Amino acid sequence: MRSILHCDLNSFFASVECIKNPSLKYVPMAVAGDPKLRHGIILAKNELAKKYGIYTPETVYSALRKCPNLVLVKGNYSDYIKYSKIVNNIYLQYTDRVEPFGIDECFLDVTHSLKLFNCTPLQLANKIRKEVKKNVGLTISVGVSFNKSLAKLGSDLKKPDAISEIPYENFREIIYPLPINMLLYVGKSSYSKLYNLGIKTIGDLATYNQIKIIKKMGKAGKLIYNYANGIDYEEVKKYTDISLPKSVSKGLTFSIDISDKDIIISYIKRLSDIVASNLRKYSLKCDTVSISIKYSNFLIINRQIKVNSTNLFQNISKAATDLFNLNYNGEKIRAITISVTDLKSNFDEMQLSFFDNEENRNIKLEKVVKKIDDLQLLYGKNKINFGSVLK
Ligand SMILES: [Mg+2]
Incomplete structure (x- = not known):
């Protein structure tokens, strides 16, 4: 065992702010992306603010309506x-x-x-x-x-x-009466699926017909069914083993050497899409995009460019295509590789994007990409994608 x-x-962010400025302990306070923006989001709140019913994430506007004296602090990631x-x-x-x-x-x-x-x-x-x-x-x-x-x-x-x-x-005694959404990985969508099956508590799930759950919810269903039954053999990783790749790349050697720019660019888009989706699998973003062009005479050129931290196909593909257009000499090409380096955790960036409004423009696109990633996982890579990749 x-x-x-x-x-x-x-209340991590709020607690850190209270250590930095202890007077905040005695007033209702919250950490917000940008306290000046009324549509900004509350990222954390202290215990006093919690008493006003302020929750995360809710808008600054709605939090101030509940508690007009709320002290707002800008987050320092x-x-x-x-x-x-x-x-x-x-x-x-x-x-x-x-x-x-x-x-x-x-x-x-x-x-x-x-x-x-x-x-x-x-x-x-x-x-x-x-x-x-x-x-x-x-x-x-x-x-x-x-x-x-x-x-x-x-x-x-x-x-x-x-x-x-x-x-x-006595784990069953403790967990069976609890609401099903307290279980790890039971998010909004699984919650409504389970609710429709009449499953409201962890006990309901644990004693439900396993085959029916798997039929309805696939792999995710099997996972949470096992959790509800106390079955989870996943090991805790060593701190030093949590290593992330230093670079992600994807290359292609053409079956015949080509010099048609449009065709080459369509391959660059395809490769950029694979690189971007692998970055997202690791929850990483890159700061540098590189292209390697191998000509039919085996001359190889490598070029790289800095980008604003991204894991979106659109940004990586744009950088790679720009590099190609700037450096291509018109000769026949044998192979091409797209790589990304200077990687950092997507989580850091996701949090920063709440703090930095210039980043907000990518948030909508990131939501679309997330949906596409989910659908590709379910139905396969070629069933849904951006038009420019499928071409
Ligand atoms: Mg916490």
């Missing part, structure tokens, strides 16, 4: 990264299996640490909670269980600054 903890920093790393370093004193799940959550596998610290999982969770509070000034909620999905569920049961254990011996 494993001992897994899920540690979740409470680099501070949040700094505090996140400080807390992760505390976790790492207890186990090397620390797997971040977003900026304010981590899974910890402490199975082999219990002997070392001579304590129960609950006692260890308490030790970690106290240490984070004392040394950093942040509070965490900890879920203690025998797998990741139930540890995650546990950390939602009591907060802030609390610990909940879901032991194997």
Whole structure:
């Protein structure tokens, strides 16, 4: 039996702002992308603001209607990264299996640490909670269980600054009465599918006919059905193993050498689409796009250009096509490769985009791309895409 903890920093962005400026602790306050924009979004709030019924994400406009005295603070993402790393370093004193799940959550596998610290999982969770509070000034909620999905569920049961254990011996008693959307990966769309089947609690799901669930919801259905039954063997990764690629590239050697610019550009678009979609799979964005052109006489030229952080096909394809148009000498080409480098986490950028309004123009396109990614996963890569790629 494993001992897994899920540690979740409470109201993380707001708590960091309260450490930086302690007077904020005593007023209802919230962190917003841009507090001056009434359609801006509340990213986090302190306990006092929570009492006014302010939730995340809601608009600044609606939050101010609930609480006209609400103090709004602009988010500082680099501070949040700094505090996140400080807390992760505390976790790492207890186990090397620390797997971040977003900026304010981590899974910890402490199975082999219990002997070392001579304590129960609950006692260890308490030790970690106290240490984070004392040394950093942040509070965490900890879920203690025998797998990741139930540890995650546990950390939602009591907060802030609390610990909940879901032991194997009586996990059914604890989780069966809970609403189904408390289960990991039960989002809005799964929730309505389950609701239509009459499934409202985790117990309803656990005791439902498994085949019917899988028929209705596919792989995702099998996953959440297993979670509801306490079945989840996914391991907690080592902190040092969470390595991301340094570059992503896709190349193509043509069956015959070609010099028709239109055809070459249509291949560049195709390759850019594959590169972009692989970037999104890793939740990464790139700052540099490169093209490598191999001519039929085996001359190879490599060119690169800086771009605004992106994982969108449109931006990568535009950069690659510009590079091609600038550097192509009109000779026959044997092969072409598109690469992207200077990669960074998409999550950082996603958060930053709330803070930076210039980035907002890409948000709509990103939503469309997300839908296309989902549909391609379900129905195959060639069933839906942008017209310029399919051509
Ligand atoms: Mg949190």
